[in-house]
Amino acid sequence: MSVVNMATGANGGLARTSRPAMYAITAVAAAGCVAAHRWNQAVTTKRLADGIVRSRQGRRRRRDGSDPGDPARRGPGGVFGTAMAALGGVGGVDGSVDGDSASEGDGGAAVGNQLGRPPGVGPGGAEACLDGGGGGSGSGGGSLLPPGGGAGVGEGPSLRRKQSGSRGAGAGGGGGVDRVFAAQLWKFLKIVIPGVHSREFALLVVIAGLLGARSYCDIWASDNGGRVVKAIVSRERRAFYRRAIRDIFIMAFPMSAVNTGLRFTLAHLKVMFRLRLSQHFHDKYLNAANTFYAVSNLDNRIQNVDQLLTTDIDRFCTSLADIYSNLSKPALDVVLFSRRLSRSLGPRAAPLLISYFVACSVALRAVQPPFGRLVAEEQRLEGEYRLHHSRLITHGEEVAFYRGYRFEKVYITDALGRVAAHMARVFRARARIGFCDQLLIKYVATIVGYSIVSIPVFFPHLVKAPHRAAAASAARLRVSSRALTAAVGLLPAKLAIPPEAACLSAEKAPSDDAIRDGADSSASDIAGLYTRNSRLLIALAGAIGRLVLAGKSITALTGYCARVARLDDVLSDLAVSTVPRAPLESSTDLHTEARLAALMTPGSLVEGRGGGVKFEGVNVIAPDRSVLLTDVNVEIPRGTHVIVAGPNGSGKSSLFRVLAGLWPLYGGTLFRPAGSRVFYVPQRPYLTLGTLRAQVVYPLTWGEAVAEMGASDQLIMGFLSDARLLHVAARKGGLDAVRDWADVLSGGEKQRLGFARMLFHRPDYAVLDEASAAISLEAEGYLYERAQELGVTLVTVSHRPSLFRFHTKILALDGQGGYAYRDLVEGDVPALTFSAGDGSAASAVMSAAPDATESEGEGGPDDGEDAPEELASGSASA
Numbered sequence: 027m028s029v030v031n032m033a034t035g036a037n038g039g040l041a042r043t044s045r046p047a048m049y050a051i052t053a054v055a056a057a058g059c060v061a062a063h064r065w066n067q068a069v070t071t072k073r074l075a076d077g078i079v080r081s082r083q084g085r086r087r088r089r090d091g092s093d094p095g096d097p098a099r100r101g102p103g104g105v106f107g108t109a110m111a112a113l114g115g116v117g118g119v120d121g122s123v124d125g126d127s128a129s130e131g132d133g134g135a136a137v138g139n140q141l142g143r144p145p146g147v148g149p150g151g152a153e154a155c156l157d158g159g160g161g162g163s164g165s166g167g168g169s170l171l172p173p174g175g176g177a178g179v180g181e182g183p184s185l186r187r188k189q190s191g192s193r194g195a196g197a198g199g200g201g202g203v204d205r206v207f208a209a210q211l212w213k214f215l216k217i218v219i220p221g222v223h224s225r226e227f228a229l230l231v232v233i234a235g236l237l238g239a240r241s242y243c244d245i246w247a248s249d250n251g252g253r254v255v256k257a258i259v260s261r262e263r264r265a266f267y268r269r270a271i272r273d274i275f276i277m278a279f280p281m282s283a284v285n286t287g288l289r290f291t292l293a294h295l296k297v298m299f300r301l302r303l304s305q306h307f308h309d310k311y312l313n314a315a316n317t318f319y320a321v322s323n324l325d326n327r328i329q330n331v332d333q334l335l336t337t338d339i340d341r342f343c344t345s346l347a348d349i350y351s352n353l354s355k356p357a358l359d360v361v362l363f364s365r366r367l368s369r370s371l372g373p374r375a376a377p378l379l380i381s382y383f384v385a386c387s388v389a390l391r392a393v394q395p396p397f398g399r400l401v402a403e404e405q406r407l408e409g410e411y412r413l414h415h416s417r418l419i420t421h422g423e424e425v426a427f428y429r430g431y432r433f434e435k436v437y438i439t440d441a442l443g444r445v446a447a448h449m450a451r452v453f454r455a456r457a458r459i460g461f462c463d464q465l466l467i468k469y470v471a472t473i474v475g476y477s478i479v480s481i482p483v484f485f486p487h488l489v490k491a492p493h494r495a496a497a498a499s500a501a502r503l504r505v506s507s508r509a510l511t512a513a514v515g516l517l518p519a520k521l522a523i524p525p526e527a528a529c530l531s532a533e534k535a536p537s538d539d540a541i542r543d544g545a546d547s548s549a550s551d552i553a554g555l556y557t558r559n560s561r562l563l564i565a566l567a568g569a570i571g572r573l574v575l576a577g578k579s580i581t582a583l584t585g586y587c588a589r590v591a592r593l594d595d596v597l598s599d600l601a602v603s604t605v606p607r608a609p610l611e612s613s614t615d616l617h618t619e620a621r622l623a624a625l626m627t628p629g630s631l632v633e634g635r636g637g638g639v640k641f642e643g644v645n646v647i648a649p650d651r652s653v654l655l656t657d658v659n660v661e662i663p664r665g666t667h668v669i670v671a672g673p674n675g676s677g678k679s680s681l682f683r684v685l686a687g688l689w690p691l692y693g694g695t696l697f698r699p700a701g702s703r704v705f706y707v708p709q710r711p712y713l714t715l716g717t718l719r720a721q722v723v724y725p726l727t728w729g730e731a732v733a734e735m736g737a738s739d740q741l742i743m744g745f746l747s748d749a750r751l752l753h754v755a756a757r758k759g760g761l762d763a764v765r766d767w768a769d770v771l772s773g774g775e776k777q778r779l780g781f782a783r784m785l786f787h788r789p790d791y792a793v794l795d796e797a798s799a800a801i802s803l804e805a806e807g808y809l810y811e812r813a814q815e816l817g818v819t820l821v822t823v824s825h826r827p828s829l830f831r832f833h834t835k836i837l838a839l840d841g842q843g844g845y846a847y848r849d850l851v852e853g854d855v856p857a858l859t860f861s862a863g864d865g866s867a868a869s870a871v872m873s874a875a876p877d878a879t880e881s882e883g884e885g886g887p888d889d890g891e892d893a894p895e896e897l898a899s900g901s902a903s904a
């Protein structure tokens with residue numbers, strides 16, 4: 027308020043205010059602050075409860091600028107613009123590219139309205155509205171020194187750079203601006219801008235043109251503001267109408283087009299960058315090597331690949347596009363506005379202002395809290411809180427059966443409390459830096475601004491400017507302005523801005539020279555000059571601020587770049603080899619390490635069309651480097667149905683993870699059929715989004731299924747009938763019904779669907795991993811027989827004795843790393859049926875088969891060599 031009043035002349039009123047009244051105002055303000063703080067803390071919990079649950083989307087919207095966001099998060103941004111706008115009584119010169127909300131910034135129109143009335147002070151509200159994105163916006167500038175810093179907490183300047191706030195989250199850990207960063211950036215630039223003929227490059231050129239046009243518009247607005255004031259103060263009605271109505275009306279069209287075009291093209295550029303980069307990563311992530319599985323399950327270098335692929339790529343692209351505009355336009359503005367100001371305020375004005383803000387920047391940086399760390403912590407705590415909620419949603423049924431809501435509530439409330447406590451710390455830190463920011467950037471900056479603007483009025487002898495250069499520059503701007511107007515076709519070029527009426531006309535401009543030369547400087551000259559200079563000053567300050575922010579944005583960009591580059595490196599590594607680079611656990615025991623290194627030598631894979639499955643000296647080692655099986659020698663020819671038995675955790679499923687290529691192949695050689703001739707049916711089949719028909723043909727699309735497998739509705743219905751699922755088709759709306767199938771089907775129905783899918787695909791081999799545990803014995807038997815009829819070789823991982831009769835061989839793991847592989851014999855089923863507990867099943871098989879080679883502990887190659895071919899066995903020790 028004080029700044030506005032100072033500028034409007036209302037400060038006189040303030041000065042006249044009695045002391046008790048001032049004390050009262052101060053006390054009320056202080057009480058207000060305390061109450062606001064209390065209220066802030068009180069609503070924190072509610073806001074968190076409301077906001078954090080949907081925080082990811084909300085934050086993204088705010089970062090994108092499509093949502094003005096929580097005002098509390100925006101901090102004291104724009105204060106310098108406010109101060110300077112108040113100082114000059116103008117605003118909005120520069121406030122519209124990014125500030126698109128009427129609530130953003132202040133000062134512009136409001137101050138202008140106040141100033142528009144009395145002569146002698148600078149109006150500007152009308153033009154502020156012109157330039158500003160909304161009614162009240164356009165106080166210009168934006169805070170030059172957002173306390174948020176490179177990885178700030180949403181403390182960015184209100185008008186310009188909301189992105190430097192919370193967008194910095196997670197970027198704090200980024201590298202610096204060095205050669206590595208340059209190399210990474212270059213690599214990604216080549217991806218997002220594939221060449222000079224690409225659409226992205228064309229858009230960059232368009233943006234450059236628009237930014238240049240925008241700078242000229244700003245200068246025009248400053249000059250015209252001066253003329254309007256001069257016309258008012260000198261009571262020249264015709265001049266006023268020309269400047270304030272006709273000229274502004276004419277320029278309003280190109281200026282609006284430039285502003286809107288800039289926003290549009292920048293937003294478009296970000297999306298195009300994101301598309302390119304995401305496509306690049308999708309190609310590396312979703313491929314035949316199952317990199318998406320390996321990156322989360324086999325490699326520990328990246329913990330949250332989903333966030334990297336979605337949020338971080340988006341942030342990187344946004345940051346990249348912003349940097350382009352944040353560097354080029356302010357740099358151009360600083361040059362243009364400094365030159366223009368030096369003509370009317372002398373050569374020292376611009377350097378003085380620049381020095382002041384650089385000094386402020388250094389000072390504020392020194393007292394700035396570690397917002398990067400605070401944001402990272404906030405993200406972590408919010409992640410924890412979200413995780414509790416998502417776990418509850420995932421396991422809702424189990425928790426409900428246990429009536430475990432009280433237990434869950436304790437966890438969730440604790441997590442929320444930690445977030446709230448942290449946010450209170452962040453708010454306190456913000457308040458501290460906000461005070462310094464207000465002091466230096468708002469109030470002291472006002473003094474500096476007043477001082478600079480007063481130079482030509484009180485110290486005209488300090489202002490020296492080359493007259494000819496001024497005239498030439500004015501002529502250039504005049505031509506540009508005319509061309510701009512003509513370009514939109516509003517008026518013929520000649521009429522657009524006639525020289526005598528041109529806003530930039532040196533002859534009619536508020537006379538710098540008159541003041542400089544000490545000639546008769548009328549009140550109108552001074553007012554006009556004051557208005558113009560203060561607007562230029564605001565614009566210059568805004569430009570400096572954006573340059574400072576651009577530096578911070580680069581810091582943030584290094585963080586995003588480092589994260590995205592890491593993802594790129596890991597995906598590249600995994601595409602070449604799934605051998606984990608960074609083991610999850612490391613042993614300090616050298617002997618163990620040496621043994622592991624020997625066991626973890628990459629094996630070889632031989633794929634042949636129509637071939638069988640054969641493990642030859644293969645080691646099965648979990649991603650955390652626990653050794654499950656070594657030297658596995660098992661051959662499963664086509665037509666040989668094998669049941670795999672063994673205690674929990676003995677490595678039954680893991681063996682087939684190796685077969686499917688999900689886990690790395692270590693040791694010897696693996697032979698398997700080419701392509702997708704081995705089909706995996708898990709206990710909980712994956713049900714995709716889409717129709718019932720799509721569930722059956724998955725992972726083929728319907729088009730592929732028709733082309734490759736001759737799929738038809740009749741065929742699908744036949745397999746659904748085999749799986750006793752016709753009632754599902756009937757009840758849920760037929761083959762084309764789209765449902766969340768994972769929710770609407772029972773456990774047994776899902777398993778039957780898994781069988782229907784397997785029957786449809788008719789693979790050479792089907793690995794059924796507890797795939798029929800929830801299916802009735804009668805239906806299970808039918809499905810097994812049906813699969814065998816279709817020529818599918820069945821490899822079943824199961825504890826169910828009922829399944830033994832469908833198999834001819836047994837692979838029994840003992841849970842200690844030992845195994846036996848041999849023909850099933852009569853006595854096996856009872857032995858397994860009556861064996862007690864885990865581990866004894868495999869022992870029962872082994873003891874029931876005296877000719878089976880079995881081993882414990884360290885098994886050597888001898889074990890396998892001595893064994894009959896069809897009863898190869900091996901051993902392993904964990």
Ligand SMILES: Nc1ncnc2c1ncn2[C@@H]1O[C@H](COP(=O)(O)OP(=O)(O)OP(=O)(O)O)[C@@H](O)[C@H]1O
Nearest residue numbers: 323648649650654673674675676677678679680681
């Ligand atoms: N991604 C993983 N990372 C580390 N260890 C794993 C991973 N997956 C499985 N394991 C470990 O490997 C061992 C074998 O797991 P596997 O799933 O093969 O057991 P299983 O014999 O199929 O057991 P069950 O009968 O219970 O299904 C287990 O001890 C398990 O903890």
